[in-house]
Amino acid sequence: MESIETRTMAKVSRRLIPFVIICYFVAYLDRVNLSFAALEMNKDLKFSATVYGIGAGVFFISYFLLETPSNIILLKMGARRWIARIMFTWGILSGGMAFIWDETSFYVVRFLFGAAEAGFFPGILFYLTLYFPAAYRGRMVSMYMVAIPVSAVIGAPLSTSILYMDGFLGFKGWQWIFISEAIPALVLSVVTWFYMTDHPSQAKWLEPEERDWLVKRQEAEVRQREAAHSMSIWQVMKNPKVLALGIAGYGIANEIYGLTYFLPQIVKQFGLSNMQTGLVSAIPFAVGAVAMIWYGRRSDRLLERRSHTAVTFLITAVGLILTAITPNPYLRLLFLCVASFGAFAVLPVFWSMPTAFLSGAAAAAGVAYINSIANIAGFVGSYLMGWLKDLTGTYDTGLLVIAGVCNVAAFAILCVHHDKELEQAPIVDDTPPTPGRVAEIV
Numbered sequence: 361m362e363s364i365e366t367r368t369m370a371k372v373s374r375r376l377i378p379f380v381i382i383c384y385f386v387a388y389l390d391r392v393n394l395s396f397a398a399l400e401m402n403k404d405l406k407f408s409a410t411v412y413g414i415g416a417g418v419f420f421i422s423y424f425l426l427e428t429p430s431n432i433i434l435l436k437m438g439a440r441r442w443i444a445r446i447m448f449t450w451g452i453l454s455g456g457m458a459f460i461w462d463e464t465s466f467y468v469v470r471f472l473f474g475a476a477e478a479g480f481f482p483g484i485l486f487y488l489t490l491y492f493p494a495a496y497r498g499r500m501v502s503m504y505m506v507a508i509p510v511s512a513v514i515g516a517p518l519s520t521s522i523l524y525m526d527g528f529l530g531f532k533g534w535q536w537i538f539i540s541e542a543i544p545a546l547v548l549s550v551v552t553w554f555y556m557t558d559h560p561s562q563a564k565w566l567e568p569e570e571r572d573w574l575v576k577r578q579e580a581e582v583r584q585r586e587a588a589h590s591m592s593i594w595q596v597m598k599n600p601k602v603l604a605l606g607i608a609g610y611g612i613a614n615e616i617y618g619l620t621y622f623l624p625q626i627v628k629q630f631g632l633s634n635m636q637t638g639l640v641s642a643i644p645f646a647v648g649a650v651a652m653i654w655y656g657r658r659s660d661r662l663l664e665r666r667s668h669t670a671v672t673f674l675i676t677a678v679g680l681i682l683t684a685i686t687p688n689p690y691l692r693l694l695f696l697c698v699a700s701f702g703a704f705a706v707l708p709v710f711w712s713m714p715t716a717f718l719s720g721a722a723a724a725a726g727v728a729y730i731n732s733i734a735n736i737a738g739f740v741g742s743y744l745m746g747w748l749k750d751l752t753g754t755y756d757t758g759l760l761v762i763a764g765v766c767n768v769a770a771f772a773i774l775c776v777h778h779d780k781e782l783e784q785a786p787i788v789d790d791t792p793p794t795p796g797r798v799a800e801i802v
Contacts (some may be wrong), residue, residue: 365577368570372491375565377503379555380484383447384507386544387480389515390454391419393541395624396519397457397534399634404532405462413746415466416621419474420738427735430479431486431728438558439487444549446483449476451545458535482728485711491560493577494712495660502656502708509652509704512620512645515541520638596726604776605714608669609734611769612710614741615676615703618762619644622745623696626755630689640693647697648704656708666773668709673770675702680763684756702766737765 394416402412434442453473460466484504492500519537526533557563560574596602623644628637659668679699683692714726745758 364570364573368566368574369492369496371566371570372563372574373500376488376491377500380488380504381507383443383548383552384481384484384504385511385514386548387447387450387477388508388511389541390450390477390545392512392515392620393454393519393537394457395621396516396523396638397537399520399534399624399628399637400523400526400532401534404534405460405466407463407466409746409749410743411463411466411746413621413742413744413749415463415470416617416746417739417742418467419470419477420735420742422471422474423478423738424732424735426475426478427482427732428725428728431482432725434479434483434486439483440553440556440558443480443483443487443556444552446477446480446549447545447552448549450480451542451549452476454545455539455542458531458538479728482731485727487556490578491574493581499653499656499660499708501711502652505707505711506649506652508616508707509645509648509700513642513649516624516638516642516645517635518638520634523634596722597729599726601776602714602726602730603733604772605710606730606733607772608673608710608769609730610737611673611765611772612703612706613734614737614765614769615680615699615762616707617738617741618745618758619696619700619703621742622755622758626696627693629755630692643693644696644700645704648700651701651705652708655705659709659712665709665713666776669706669713670770670773672702672706672709673766673773675699675705677702677763677766677770680759680766684759684763741765 398407398412401407402409407415430442430446450473453469453476456469457473460469485501488500488504519541522537522540523533525531525536528536531539557565560566560571560578563571563574566574624637624641627641628634630640632640655668655672659665662668676699679695679697679702682695683699686692686695711727714730741762744761745755748758748761749755751757
């Protein structure tokens with residue numbers, strides 16, 4: 361007979377995971393579309409690589425400033441209302457990118473776009489911790505975050521094909537990218553308002569006994585974590601583990617955004633057309649999508665996080681170094697796939713670590729704080745890549761810098777005290793989900 365745990369977690373997975381994947385897919389599509397719009401936008405508006413890098417990165421300044429406050433507001437207002445607000449405002453600002461006309465307008469709209477979206481990723485991540493016990497989070501997070509590479513896999517050919525709408529209704533092709541890809545966010549903001557349920561105790565789509573089991577299970581895990589690590593928000597921000605995870609998160613963001621914002625332009629240098637660039641650019645991201653699912657499941661099966669995270673940084677570093685020193689375009693593509701494997705495989709494993717020892721307000725603030733530190737790389741890394749391209753005439757130097765940051769991030773993870781809490785929170789009920797039972801549920 362099917363256990364209440366199996367039945368409950370299967371329902372929660374079916375209800376939440378497809379929805380958050382779609383939401384994050386749209387969020388990331390509205391980020392990566394800049395990299396494909398840039399294939400024509402930079403020429404039309406006469407943007408140098410440095411200007412493009414600053415514009416891509418300024419998004420993360422406002423994101424950094426508002427991310428932690430956003431998650432604290434979400435905790436007070438509830439995810440349903442706050443996530444719906446985020447999606448509506450970012451949809452407006454994403455569409456507004458179609459109407460920039462010079463460097464200043466580019467910087468201003470990107471800054472406001474970052475402010476509008478601030479808190480979405482950590483907000484959803486925190487929301488998932490309310491519904492999924494610790495033993496399920498590696499694969500649940502991997503399924504949620506697979507939207508990152510998938511958005512590029514689908515967005516690459518989609519965005520480059522939209523470029524061929526150039527001149528339709530008087531708009532440039534790159535303007536149509538921003539206009540058309542902003543619409544889903546506006547639609548989803550309305551759907552979110554009616555679809556999301558703030559807390560398991562309010563989940564009427566579960567049977568009463570299923571709802572009671574989940575609430576009690578989650579409360580027991582919270583009590584267990586707080587008994588060992590009861591921290592205020594201020595203590596979270598000073599905690600050495602949180603700071604080390606922030607440094608590692610910086611390395612993750614640096615590699616992800618280096619690939620996201622500049623890979624199409626690197627591939628374009630192979631001598632390809634815009635459509636060919638979109639199709640070829642999708643290949644490394646497809647590798648990353650497969651890597652995320654497989655690696656998240658592997659980490660859950662072995663109940664190990666720290667070493668899994670460190671290894672992916674080293675894989676990415678090797679891939680980027682080999683890309684930078686190899687002139688052959690076929691080999692460069694192969695090594696970009698290696699780098700993409702490591703850059704995306706790390707995501708579900710790494711983001712399962714903070715909530716293994718943080719809960720409640722501390723978890724909401726801690727996840728947002730780590731992601732805020734990480735997103736500094738969005739500005740610094742994007743600016744540096746653009747500046748180095750203008751300085752050297754190639755993206756290879758920037759790739760070597762990212763590889764160096766990956767090595768530092770690997771060291772930061774290995775410096776985190778090897779505590780079992782960072783591998784897998786202990787199970788607190790009488791029917792623990794073994795790895796086999798977890799696989800049975802999802």
